[in-house]
Structure formats: structure tokens, C-alpha cells
Amino acid sequence: MGKPVLSVINPIKNIGKWEINIINNFRACNTFKESGVEFIFVYSEEGDESINSLIGKLDCYKNCIFRKDHGNSIYSAMNKGIEESNGEYIIFMGSDDTFIRKSIELMLKKLEGPEKYDLILAEMFLSTDKISNQFSGNKFGGGIASRIHWFLGSPRVHQAMVYRRNFILVNKIRYTTKLRVTSDYIFTSEVCSLNPRILKIDRAIVIYNINGFSSNFSLAYNYYEHIVGFIVTKRLRLYLPFIIVSRSLLLILRGLKSFLKAIYKKREPK
Numbered sequence: 001m002g003k004p005v006l007s008v009i010n011p012i013k014n015i016g017k018w019e020i021n022i023i024n025n026f027r028a029c030n031t032f033k034e035s036g037v038e039f040i041f042v043y044s045e046e047g048d049e050s051i052n053s054l055i056g057k058l059d060c061y062k063n064c065i066f067r068k069d070h071g072n073s074i075y076s077a078m079n080k081g082i083e084e085s086n087g088e089y090i091i092f093m094g095s096d097d098t099f100i101r102k103s104i105e106l107m108l109k110k111l112e113g114p115e116k117y118d119l120i121l122a123e124m125f126l127s128t129d130k131i132s133n134q135f136s137g138n139k140f141g142g143g144i145a146s147r148i149h150w151f152l153g154s155p156r157v158h159q160a161m162v163y164r165r166n167f168i169l170v171n172k173i174r175y176t177t178k179l180r181v182t183s184d185y186i187f188t189s190e191v192c193s194l195n196p197r198i199l200k201i202d203r204a205i206v207i208y209n210i211n212g213f214s215s216n217f218s219l220a221y222n223y224y225e226h227i228v229g230f231i232v233t234k235r236l237r238l239y240l241p242f243i244i245v246s247r248s249l250l251l252i253l254r255g256l257k258s259f260l261k262a263i264y265k266k267r268e269p270k
Helices: 016-029 049-058 074-084 101-112 165-170 183-193 219-232 234-267
Strands: 006-011 037-044 064-069 089-092 119-126 161-164 198-208
Touching (some): 074 165, 101 119, 101 198, 183 219, 219 234
Parallel strands (some): 006 089
Antiparallel strands (some): 089 161, 119 161
């Protein structure tokens, strides 16, 4: 197998009910070109029967790579995936997220073109969206504020971002394992702070499952981790005052909105 265009890094754990989704994602990417995409599945040392089942089905493919990780966390697994990847570009997927076949094929053709980009921002649908034949995606999934500036929120859902691998390696960007849920935002913020060459694709490439592990954490906790992430990341410390002020204001505005909504509801005639 030659050098792949894209490495799909997929941490896996207790994936029994998502096995068919993972296999379908693999098939969606590999209709483009058999050796154009590699899948790197990273699992903890403990493993489980669901991992063994997936290995039994996909290990026969040369562009499927299974690696153990000693860190036993999702962000440690992503870092392991970066180290093991071979593609010119990398993307991170969850086992419960789904590639949109036609859009992935279009994106892969762009990645193979002569123009090279450090960061590709595509669109996505949320798993709760009513999806029509349009591919433009959910414009509000990453937050309206993020369209103003990246430090206000993630520019896109993480699974709809593609990174040039060499840009990540040269700048020594990795996920911080000190965070439980927002290290992906910190990772992308660090990339954006380096003024990467960006390509925006106005097309949804993935359906993002909003019921993943991150849904177990409150907005306040997410903002707390944003602040911690900017503290521990040297390149981002310059922006720390903006993060503290912006996150505080966003929480105040959300609280005010909830308060006014509650007042309005009380005044509604029964």
C-alpha cells in the first residue's frame, strides 16, 4: 500500500452496537480508491470482546491498522493515532459518527489536488437533524460565535475537520490528556493560532452523534476546561484573558435567556 491520502483515526471501546457503523464508514471511504484511505483503530490495553469482533472483520485489509494505547483515554488514543498515521491528511472519527459517502468522495478528490491546505473545515449534520437531499449541513452545530472567531468556539464539529499531518507534526501539536472533554477544541485552537492555510468546504461530510460521551458534561464545565486548556497550552496563553471574559459573558447571556424564558412562561395564560 502506497502513502494514503487520508488517515482516519478512530478510538474504539465497547463498540458492539456501533460495529456496523464503523464498517460502513470504512466502506464509504474505500469506494474512492482502495489504497487512498487508511483507518487506524486505537484501543486501550484492556480491550474487550467488541474490539476482537471488529479485528476479526477488518484486520484482513492492509489499510486497517489496530494499535494498543497505554494511556487509556480518548485523547491519549488520538495522540497514538497521530503517531501511527501515514496519510498526508488526518481526520478523527467517533465510532457513533457516520460519514456521508458522496461528500467524502468529493473531499478526497480535493485532498488529492495540487493545492495543499493545513486545515479543511467541512460541514456536518447533527444526528437529530431531519436530513433532506441537501448537503450543506447544520450551520449552527459549531456555534454561531465560532463564525466570528475561532477562540469563541470550535469552528466546526471536530469530526468535520481535516488536518494536514505534516503541519501537526512540525508544530508538535497534540491533545492534552489533562482535559476530559474539550481537548479537541484546544487542539483546533492551537492549529488556528498558527495561521494555517484553510480550505472551507460548504458541504456536510459527516453525521455527528450528539449523544456521545461529551453530552454528559455541562456547558459550564466545558467552558471551565476551555480556560484550563488555554492555561496549559503555551501557544494559547496569550488569549487567556479573552477566553475568561468571553466564556463568562456567554454563560451570563445563557443564564439571562433562561431567566427571561422562565418569566415569560409564568405569564402565559393557562
